[in-house]
Amino acid sequence: MSGVYHLEIKETPEELKELLANQKTATGFERVQLLYLLKTGHGQTISQTAEIIGRNRVTLHKWIRQYSSGGIEGLLKQKSSPGRPRSIPTWAETALSKRLQEPLGFNGYQEIVEWLEQKLGVNTCYKTVHKLVYYRLESCPKVPRPKSSEQSQAQVEAFKKTLQTT
Structure with a gap:
C-alpha cells in the first residue's frame, strides 16, 4: 500500500x-x-x-x-535559544549582591553604577542597575540612618520597653 x-x-x-x-x-x-x-x-x-x-x-x-x-x-527534546547575553555578567552580579549585604551599603543606584565601573570594570547604565538590584536581586541601596553621638543605648532600650504598640 x-x-x-x-x-x-x-x-x-x-x-x-x-x-x-x-x-x-x-x-x-x-x-x-x-x-x-x-x-x-x-x-x-x-x-x-x-x-x-x-x-x-x-x-x-x-x-x-x-x-x-x-x-x-x-x-x-526542546530547543532553547541562548538569547542575548546579560550586560552585567553573573560574576559581577554575585559581587554586587555580596556588597549589598554589607551594612555600609550605597547612597543610591548611581553610586552602584560608579562602583561597578571602578571596581569591576563593568560599564552599564542606571536603568539596568536599577532593574538588576530592585527586581532581580530584590534589594535596595542600603544607607544606615545617622545616629546622634549623644544618644544613649540604655535610653533607647528603655524607650522601646515603654512604647505602647496597638
Whole structure:
C-alpha cells in the first residue's frame, strides 16, 4: 500500500497514552500523539495522521527522523535559544549582591553604577542597575540612618520597653 510508513515504535500504547497525559507543551503532545496514532493504527498513513493532528506531513516526517535517531528523548527534546547575553555578567552580579549585604551599603543606584565601573570594570547604565538590584536581586541601596553621638543605648532600650504598640 502506497504511503504506509513502517516505523518501529518501541513504546507500548499504554506507555504512549501515559506520556500523552504527562506532556506540558502542545508540541510535545503532538509529537507523542503521532507515535500513539501510528502505534494503535488510527493513522495508517503519514498523510492521514497529518490530517488528524493538523500538521503538514513533512513536519511529521521530521519528527519521525528525530524519533528514529534519538528515541523518545530525541523527539521531545526542546530547543532553547541562548538569547542575548546579560550586560552585567553573573560574576559581577554575585559581587554586587555580596556588597549589598554589607551594612555600609550605597547612597543610591548611581553610586552602584560608579562602583561597578571602578571596581569591576563593568560599564552599564542606571536603568539596568536599577532593574538588576530592585527586581532581580530584590534589594535596595542600603544607607544606615545617622545616629546622634549623644544618644544613649540604655535610653533607647528603655524607650522601646515603654512604647505602647496597638
